[in-house]
Amino acid sequence: MDTVVLKNVEFGWDNSPDPILSIDHLRLKKNSSLFLQGPSGSGKSTLLSLLAGILTPQTGKVEILGKAINELSGKQRDKFRADHIGYIFQMFNLLPYLSVVENVTLPCDFSKYRRHKIGSSKDDVQNEAMRLLDKLGFTTSEMLNKSVTELSLGQQQRVAACRALIGSPELLIADEPTSALDAAAQEDFLALLNEQCHNNDITMIFVSHDERLSGQFDQVARLKNGRVELNSTKNATP
Amino acid sequence: MKQTVFWLALKSIRYRRSSILLSIFSIALSVMLLLGIERIRSSVEESFTSTISGTDLIVGARTGNVSLLLSTVFHIGNASQNVSWTSYEKIKKLPQVQWTIPIALGDSHKGYPVVGTTSDFFEHYKYSAGLPLTFKSGSPDISGNSCILGSQVAKKLGYNVNDAIVLTHGMGSEDILTHEKDPFEISGVLAATGTPVDNSIVISLESLDRIHDEFYQYDQEKVDVFGGFEYKRHRDHEHDHDHGDLGSVTGFFLGVKNKSDILSLKRSINDEKDEALLAIMPVVTLLELWKIINPIEKILLIISLLVLIVSLGSVLTAIVSSLNQRRREMAVLRSVGAQPAYIFGLIILESTGIVVTGILLGMAFLVFGLFFTKPILTENFGMVLEIGAFTKGELYMLLAIFVAGIFVGVIPALRSYYSTLSDGLTIKT
Numbered sequence: 146m147d148t149v150v151l152k153n154v155e156f157g158w159d160n161s162p163d164p165i166l167s168i169d170h171l172r173l174k175k176n177s178s179l180f181l182q183g184p185s186g187s188g189k190s191t192l193l194s195l196l197a198g199i200l201t202p203q204t205g206k207v208e209i210l211g212k213a214i215n216e217l218s219g220k221q222r223d224k225f226r227a228d229h230i231g232y233i234f235q236m237f238n239l240l241p242y243l244s245v246v247e248n249v250t251l252p253c254d255f256s257k258y259r260r261h262k263i264g265s266s267k268d269d270v271q272n273e274a275m276r277l278l279d280k281l282g283f284t285t286s287e288m289l290n291k292s293v294t295e296l297s298l299g300q301q302q303r304v305a306a307c308r309a310l311i312g313s314p315e316l317l318i319a320d321e322p323t324s325a326l327d328a329a330a331q332e333d334f335l336a337l338l339n340e341q342c343h344n345n346d347i348t349m350i351f352v353s354h355d356e357r358l359s360g361q362f363d364q365v366a367r368l369k370n371g372r373v374e375l376n377s378t379k380n381a382t383p
Numbered sequence: 384m385k386q387t388v389f390w391l392a393l394k395s396i397r398y399r400r401s402s403i404l405l406s407i408f409s410i411a412l413s414v415m416l417l418l419g420i421e422r423i424r425s426s427v428e429e430s431f432t433s434t435i436s437g438t439d440l441i442v443g444a445r446t447g448n449v450s451l452l453l454s455t456v457f458h459i460g461n462a463s464q465n466v467s468w469t470s471y472e473k474i475k476k477l478p479q480v481q482w483t484i485p486i487a488l489g490d491s492h493k494g495y496p497v498v499g500t501t502s503d504f505f506e507h508y509k510y511s512a513g514l515p516l517t518f519k520s521g522s523p524d525i526s527g528n529s530c531i532l533g534s535q536v537a538k539k540l541g542y543n544v545n546d547a548i549v550l551t552h553g554m555g556s557e558d559i560l561t562h563e564k565d566p567f568e569i570s571g572v573l574a575a576t577g578t579p580v581d582n583s584i585v586i587s588l589e590s591l592d593r594i595h596d597e598f599y600q601y602d603q604e605k606v607d608v609f610g611g612f613e614y615k616r617h618r619d620h621e622h623d624h625d626h627g628d629l630g631s632v633t634g635f636f637l638g639v640k641n642k643s644d645i646l647s648l649k650r651s652i653n654d655e656k657d658e659a660l661l662a663i664m665p666v667v668t669l670l671e672l673w674k675i676i677n678p679i680e681k682i683l684l685i686i687s688l689l690v691l692i693v694s695l696g697s698v699l700t701a702i703v704s705s706l707n708q709r710r711r712e713m714a715v716l717r718s719v720g721a722q723p724a725y726i727f728g729l730i731i732l733e734s735t736g737i738v739v740t741g742i743l744l745g746m747a748f749l750v751f752g753l754f755f756t757k758p759i760l761t762e763n764f765g766m767v768l769e770i771g772a773f774t775k776g777e778l779y780m781l782l783a784i785f786v787a788g789i790f791v792g793v794i795p796a797l798r799s800y801y802s803t804l805s806d807g808l809t810i811k812t
Contacts, residue, residue: 199717220722223721226718227719232718238715239715240391240394240712240716241398242397243394254390256719256720
């Protein structure tokens with residue numbers, strides 16, 4: 146089963162006649178990765194909101210894991226998102242009043258499904274958070290005990306990645322997560338993210354305007370004036 | 384999930400504690416101000432309408448109700464007629480009457496009225512909720528040339544027990560016609576009451592008579608100072624066989640043995656054939672008088688309402704401005720699956736918490752504030768504020784603040800509800 150299928154999707158704001166997004170077809174296989182590139186105003190954030198079930202299209206179908214989420218109610222979409230989608234923002238991902246570990250386990254507070262994937266007890270969730278943090282370079286307890294506002298931007302983004310990965314959601318959406326990082330940190334971050342997604346059967350949609358990163362993805366898509374142009378890369382299977 | 388709502392709300396509040404504390408503090412101050420003004424408002428009416436209590440009737444020469452009250456209780460204006468000693472004695476001896484306090488006015492000291500009376504004054508004069516007069520210093524001795532000062536007189540003029548003062552004839556503040564041959568010695572100073580007693584000097588009827596006697600002898604020897612004006616406190620010559628006989632009085636306060644006799648006694652005094660007399664019930668006339676001056680009360684009420692509006696405005700500002708800083712937080716919560724309804728609840732919970740804490744703190748502030756300022760207010764302004772329990776009216780006001788606070792919290796909560804829907808996961812700030 147494909148993770149994402151978009152069919153004849155059109156979206157426009159109520160007060161404008163032209164759709165700002167119009168996608169005939171877009172398909173993402175399980176455990177694949179998509180590099181999505183597009184200048185600002187190309188409809189990028191609209192596409193991400195449609196995929197996350199925050200917005201619904203006027204026409205067409207948004208299918209995630211075989212479920213047409215545009216047909217669900219708002220409440221059901223919120224639950225669906227909590228259960229199946231991890232999300233990383235460009236920056237300021239973390240809640241400053243929570244500890245590093247609490248930030249990572251946050252999705253498990255909202256989703257029983259993701260919590261039960263990890264284990265039955267609270268300790269299991271804690272341990273999983275520690276395991277992910279360890280994988281993403283938080284090897285010393287000193288780093289864990291820091292307030293999240295004291296972490297560097299790169300560290301903050303890695304904590305955000307752990308949060309998106311915990312409980313292995315089937316889809317991970319990363320909205321320019323590396324734009325605030327320097328080149329070396331970008332490569333590192335992306336490599337870690339790719340590795341984790343691959344190991345946990347997570348399909349990833351990665352948005353960036355930096356084309357140099359596109360080589361690490363199965364598919365590359367460009368958004369232009371609300372339309373998607375697909376280019377396959379290395380091991381692409383259209 | 385329910386647990387998560389509380390847990391996150393608490394953590395978030397703790398993180399922003401300084402700005403939230405400021406909001407709570409500003410609400411607490413507003414609540415304190417509102418309740419404080421309300422206390423003053425109610426105590427102004429309360430202390431005014433209970434300027435005199437426990438006295439069933441006030442009797443004087445026939446005049447208007449209000450003017451009799453003003454002259455005998457507030458010492459404002461001069462009664463043009465007096466009550467003869469005969470009538471006073473006659474009414475005093477009526478079987479229904481338990482006690483009387485004669486009041487003779489006319490002299491002053493530096494503008495403060497002198498009240499000629501008997502020691503019954505200290506025993507039977509009650510104010511507020513039936514409080515008796517108490518002494519700050521000295522003793523209730525008005526025999527001979529002793530006098531008692533009200534608290535304000537002693538304070539403003541800086542007098543102490545055993546000081547000597549000279550009374551002035553009439554109400555002028557200039558000491559032209561003084562009873563300088565007869566200085567009085569202060570034997571006691573009354574505690575503050577918040578009534579006109581604070582501004583008066585109490586002497587005995589006998590000494591008042593005596594100084595006037597001497598005054599008129601002096602007067603007749605030298606010049607006719609008053610140009611034929613017969614001073615109203617003339618002796619009653621029909622009874623001059625008795626040395627201790629006294630002249631007429633301005634009026635008198637009266638207490639009955641049985642409350643059910645008040646109306647019939649009042650009627651019979653008003654129908655008195657020998658002398659034109661008027662008996663009034665002080666409670667009724669005080670309320671009449673209060674109606675004349677109660678625009679003050681309305682002004683205070685308007686001030687209270689304005690304070691309330693301003694304080695709710697500050698709650699709204701605090702919550703709205705904190706929300707603008709928290710749009711990111713809202714987007715993060717939505718991205719992990721929080722429903723807009725959850726975020727709505729989060730904000731309502733927080734604003735309700737702020738309002739409730741602010742109200743409770745404000746009540747505490749008021750009680751503490753009153754506790755510390757009560758003696759100062761009583762001493763300097765003669766204002767007796769009750770610390771006691773919160774009245775029904777005050778609790779309704781607090782309830783209004785609470786309800787309005789929740790409404791005020793709904794505005795930003797609704798705003799964030801719709802903005803989290805339309806903002807989606809893109810954060811614009």
